[in-house]
Amino acid sequence: MRQNGIHHVTAIAGPARRNLEFYTRTLGLRLVKKTVNFDDPGTYHFYYGDEAGRPGTILTFFPWEHAAPGRLGIGETQETVFRVPEGSIGYWMHRLVEKGVPHENPERRFGESVLAFKDPDGMRLALVAVPGIEGEPAWSGGDVPAEHAIRGLHGVSLLLKEAVPTGAILTDVLGFAEIAREGSLARFRAGDTALGGIVDLREAGGFLQGRPGAGTVHHVAFRAASDAVQDEMVQKLIAHHGIRPTEQKDRNYFRSVYFREPGGVLFEIATDEPGFAVDEPAERLGGALKLPPFLEARRASIEAVLPEVA
Ligand code: ZN
Numbered sequence: 001m002r003q004n005g006i007h008h009v010t011a012i013a014g015p016a017r018r019n020l021e022f023y024t025r026t027l028g029l030r031l032v033k034k035t036v037n038f039d040d041p042g043t044y045h046f047y048y049g050d051e052a053g054r055p056g057t058i059l060t061f062f063p064w065e066h067a068a069p070g071r072l073g074i075g076e077t078q079e080t081v082f083r084v085p086e087g088s089i090g091y092w093m094h095r096l097v098e099k100g101v102p103h104e105n106p107e108r109r110f111g112e113s114v115l116a117f118k119d120p121d122g123m124r125l126a127l128v129a130v131p132g133i134e135g136e137p138a139w140s141g142g143d144v145p146a147e148h149a150i151r152g153l154h155g156v157s158l159l160l161k162e163a164v165p166t167g168a169i170l171t172d173v174l175g176f177a178e179i180a181r182e183g184s185l186a187r188f189r190a191g192d193t194a195l196g197g198i199v200d201l202r203e204a205g206g207f208l209q210g211r212p213g214a215g216t217v218h219h220v221a222f223r224a225a226s227d228a229v230q231d232e233m234v235q236k237l238i239a240h241h242g243i244r245p246t247e248q249k250d251r252n253y254f255r256s257v258y259f260r261e262p263g264g265v266l267f268e269i270a271t272d273e274p275g276f277a278v279d280e281p282a283e284r285l286g287g288a289l290k291l292p293p294f295l296e297a298r299r300a301s302i303e304a305v306l307p308e309v310a
Pocket of ligand 1: 221
């Protein structure tokens with residue numbers, strides 16, 4: 001069966017060092033790639049994920065030292081949700097308290113136990129307790145014991161004026177189907193994809209528009225197994241929805257097209273190939289600053305402007 005679902009989520013952060021410390025130390029994710037924003041090479045691009053940086057485990061950031069805070073609103077990702085084993089919620093409650101991370105009490109959503117919290121930039125995150133995933137691979141080289149470690153993304157929720165047009169893109173183009181409703185939330189699932197398989201659409205009517213900035217999600221990327229599958233999706237977007245994405249851009253670790261979905265959220269379709277081990281060995285992922293070939297000649301001047309992070 002075709003693997004659909006979320007490939008990665010990319011957000012805007014404040015200071016790079018604080019971002020790195022929170023995601024690798026407090027949350028125990030692996031830094032799987034340290035590179036720069038290819039469109040703005042004076043800025044880092046950090047990729048966090050599981051041990052191998054598999055699609056569906058990746059959260060990435062553009063950290064700007066002096067980024068102004070964004071504001072959550074219509075046409076934005078409301079929350080980014082990770083999966084943890086069912087028995088680990090207690091561990092995580094304790095950990096968030098111990099680390100002084102602002103959080104809410106666990107609540108039930110769609111029958112699942114969810115623990116919502118915020119990162120140092122105010123980005124809304126949550127952990128969802130998923131039964132039966134204790135045996136899934138987990139990064140054991142971090143500060144969180146492997147038994148409690150995050151097992152990739154569960155999904156995202158999007159805050160929208162109306163859900164139907166966005167739902168049509170998810171179902172017709174991106175391989176999702178609507179599986180449940182709860183209050184103003186409609187839940188979409190990508191087949192039997194475990195990692196990053198969920199998108200919740202929250203219809204909020206005339207709420208304020210979002211404003212980009214630190215603590216907000218820049219875009220959500222969805223998976224295409226190959227260039228051919230990506231092209232099929234692009235043809236459907238054009239023919240059925242009148243949406244023409246960008247040309248394909250080579251992001252070194254995947255190849256991407258971008259488009260704004262009808263609800264205003266920036267979507268990307270990223271290939272599963274070639275992955276993060278393309279320019280450094282799997283056991284040393286995230287160890288060195290990696291640059292794409294077209295920026296390698298400018299390495300010295302790029303390194304000179306990037307903030308110290310370690
Ligand atoms: Zn992306």
